[in-house]
Amino acid sequence: MAVLIDTVARPARPRHPEKAHRPDQPVLPKPDWIRVKAPVSAGYLETRRIVREHDLHTVCEEASCPNIGECWEVRHATFMIMGDTCTRACAFCNVKTGLPGSLDPDEPERVAAATEKLGLAHVVVTSVDRDDLDDGGAAHFAAVIRAIRARRPSTTIEVLTPDFLRKAGSVEIVVAARPDVFNHNLETVPSKYVSVRPGARYFASVRLLQQVKEIDAEIFTKSGIMVGLGEQRNEVLQVMDDLRAADVDFLTIGQYLQPSRKHHPVLRFVPPDEFKELAAIAYAKGFAMVAASPLTRSSHHADDDFARLKALRTLRR
DSSP: OOOOOOOOOOOOOOSOTTTTTSOOOOOOOOOGGGOOOOSOSHHHHHHHHHHHHTTOEEHHHHTTOTTHHHHHHTTOOOEEESOSEESOOOTTOOSEESOOOOOOTTHHHHHHHHHHHHTOSEEEEEEOOOTTSTTTTHHHHHHHHHHHHHHOTTOEEEEEOOOOTTOTTHHHHHHHTOOSEEEOOOBSOGGGHHHHOTTOOHHHHHHHHHHHHHHOTTSEEEEEEEEOSSOOHHHHHHHHHHHHHTTOOEEEEEEOOOSSTTSOOOOOOOOHHHHHHHHHHHHHTTOSEEEESTTOOTTTTHHHHHHHHHHHHHHHO
């Protein structure tokens, strides 16, 4: 029997195969207020070592977060569970797209061990979209929450979930595990969903956040959007109203940054003063907490923000 050995080198699979043949988009030069320092500190290197040691993914790396140097310097990593490959193909996101592998049953324990090793008082856990799973990965989220609680009971837990679109019962599974914060990002205004977030449905995402409060009113809810994608100011204000109607506690607003020329272009860099104006309006509309700045991201300063949320709730009772 002849054995054939393929010695022809194959090119690496593109990170975003669905974008590979799209025309390049223009890239606007970044203004001074977007600049960040390169991640080179000893704290950053130690955080990276712990993440690698536990064979975990982080959204900090996979999504090319501009705050990775600042956050990892103080050992704040946001874990991304269920693999590094997403079943969606959002126009803004740098996470790899394609067909994911099977779930790793040991991952919840590794996340818990890394949380302990990093000494996190508050941990943020997010994931890729897993439309291939019957529950969208809800049971895996719950398993991670339970594993962290078993190993480090004092750590508060924030989850940043996908939308579990057409996955009946999934929200209930995650809420039953009782995370301290349930975050689900709307990402952009409804008119931009077709071009920016085509696999999602705006009102399904709003309804998900509303369901969390209906099931367990004690869980803080949180959502975020990006600006600079071509949205209008009145649309941003309408998103605020929709989230308040769903009783969402915490809103984040940050500048969209284009990962590559194949991604949706930045149409505008919003100046810092405008973020301050949006924050003031959001507070006036009733949000308990608002984080709005060019470099605001969902898990940026999440530990400090959660402490403030708890204090505010205590004061109001």
